[in-house]
Amino acid sequence: MNMLIRGGQVIDPGRFNGSADVLIVDGKISAIDKKLQVKDENLRVVDAKDYIVCPGFVDLHVHFREPGFEYKETIASGVASAVAGGFTAVCCMPNTKPVNDCQAVTDLILKQAERAHKARVYPIGAITKGSEGKELAEIGELYESGCVAISDDGRPVMNGFIMRRAMEYAKTFNLPVVDHCEDLHLTNGGSMHEGLVSTEMGIPGIPAAAEDVMVARNVALAEMTGARLHLAHVSTVGSVRSIREAKARGLPVTAEVCPHHFTLTDEAVRAFNTNAKMNPPLRTNTDITAVREGLQDGTIDAIATDHAPHAVQEKELQFDEAPFGIVGLETALPLTLRLVEEGVLSLEDAIAKLTKGPAQAFNLTDGTLSVGANADLVLIDPQQEWTIDPTKFHSKGRNTPFAGWQVKGKVMLTIVSGEIVFEDTASSG
Numbered sequence: 001m002n003m004l005i006r007g008g009q010v011i012d013p014g015r016f017n018g019s020a021d022v023l024i025v026d027g028k029i030s031a032i033d034k035k036l037q038v039k040d041e042n043l044r045v046v047d048a049k050d051y052i053v054c055p056g057f058v059d060l061h062v063h064f065r066e067p068g069f070e071y072k073e074t075i076a077s078g079v080a081s082a083v084a085g086g087f088t089a090v091c092c093m094p095n096t097k098p099v100n101d102c103q104a105v106t107d108l109i110l111k112q113a114e115r116a117h118k119a120r121v122y123p124i125g126a127i128t129k130g131s132e133g134k135e136l137a138e139i140g141e142l143y144e145s146g147c148v149a150i151s152d153d154g155r156p157v158m159n160g161f162i163m164r165r166a167m168e169y170a171k172t173f174n175l176p177v178v179d180h181c182e183d184l185h186l187t188n189g190g191s192m193h194e195g196l197v198s199t200e201m202g203i204p205g206i207p208a209a210a211e212d213v214m215v216a217r218n219v220a221l222a223e224m225t226g227a228r229l230h231l232a233h234v235s236t237v238g239s240v241r242s243i244r245e246a247k248a249r250g251l252p253v254t255a256e257v258c259p260h261h262f263t264l265t266d267e268a269v270r271a272f273n274t275n276a277k278m279n280p281p282l283r284t285n286t287d288i289t290a291v292r293e294g295l296q297d298g299t300i301d302a303i304a305t306d307h308a309p310h311a312v313q314e315k316e317l318q319f320d321e322a323p324f325g326i327v328g329l330e331t332a333l334p335l336t337l338r339l340v341e342e343g344v345l346s347l348e349d350a351i352a353k354l355t356k357g358p359a360q361a362f363n364l365t366d367g368t369l370s371v372g373a374n375a376d377l378v379l380i381d382p383q384q385e386w387t388i389d390p391t392k393f394h395s396k397g398r399n400t401p402f403a404g405w406q407v408k409g410k411v412m413l414t415i416v417s418g419e420i421v422f423e424d425t426a427s428s429g
């Protein structure tokens with residue numbers, strides 16, 4: 001069925017911003033104009049007055065736990081969570097069991113995503129076999145089977161020579177190499193940011209330098225090989241500085257930041273809250289300022305969630321024993337809109353960091369409302385206030401430090417290929 005989305009504030013970053021109608025025909029964007037007259041008896045008309053209408057969000061960084069850890073998240077529950085959060089395309093990290101280091105695993109992910117029939121799922125293949133950091137995975141095979149990038153996320157490639165070779169191979173396919181930048185020797189078993197709070201709490205810390213040195217190494221390798229480098233979940237002043245400098249020199253480097261890293265500091269860990277434990281850890285106010293400046297000046301291209309569901313019983317362990325990670329797909333929009341309220345980003349720029357920015361970083365065709373593009377959109381009520389309640393998440397994960405937060409900005413409708421895949425029935429009655 002074709003669809004006319006009437007009278008919303010249409011924001012297609014860099015291309016259109018104003019009140020308009022959007023016409024969807026055969027699952028594609030057919031026209032955007034101030035007032036569209038359409039003769040079609042079967043046309044479904046959606047009233048978008050008071051709503052923002054923008055491209056569906058693109059998340060470069062999610063952990064769906066299938067295969068291997070379906071009790072934490074399946075691809076079906078992951079994409080349900082994605083579309084509830086306004087994401088119509090997600091890139092899933094390979095740290096499943098088995099690791100996505102070959103075509104069989106990529107095929108399975110793509111098949112399950114097709115079955116779930118909600119958000120688009122783009123697999124990210126592993127850099128090394130089993131993400132063990134020893135031997136390169138079959139990067140060409142991963143590319144051929146549909147992986148959009150390679151990464152050993154969560155288990156960073158410590159050996160610089162292997163990273164060099166990975167970049168050389170990836171370059172031949174123009175595949176971005178995504179790195180979780182962490183020098184594990186510097187981390188040395190730490191489980192939160194190393195600083196005043198970790199010292200007072202007596203918890204071994206992860207110094208900012210553990211991230212900074214690996215960003216610097218990877219930038220040097222990107223320069224040497226000419227490969228595209230994407231820096232995952234950037235959290236420190238030093239990382240932002242290195243990326244800014246690399247971009248100024250014209251290197252093919254892109255970067256993402258997670259909402260928790262521009263919203264919370266290590267103070268959130270004070271009550272030994274394992275739902276504030278993630279890697280990289282929550283840092284300091286100085287780091288928050290730096291990543292926000294990075295978003296403002298284009299050093300950071302994208303907002304990504306690092307959606308990392310874990311079971312409740314896993315997070316109920318002692319702080320140092322609990323796994324790293326929080327869910328993020330269903331809270332990213334209101335946390336991003338806080339940046340608009342606080343004057344850090346314009347509304348259009350904030351939406352760009354969730355759409356065009358990530359899509360361009362990975363060369364995806366998503367993140368735009370241009371005529372002929374897939375009709376993947378989200379309708380947002382920017383004024384609606386609501387309370388974050390993890391029991392209502394579509395994700396299986398409940399692990400968020402934002403439980404109970406009063407936030408503003410709600411996803412009302414998510415559309416993929418012209419089909420409604422999420423509707424906020426609770427708000428619309």
Ligand code: DOR
Binds near residue numbers: 277280
């Ligand atoms: O917090 C994190 N959780 N960081 C990672 O690098 C991995 C992720 C996970 O898979 O749970």
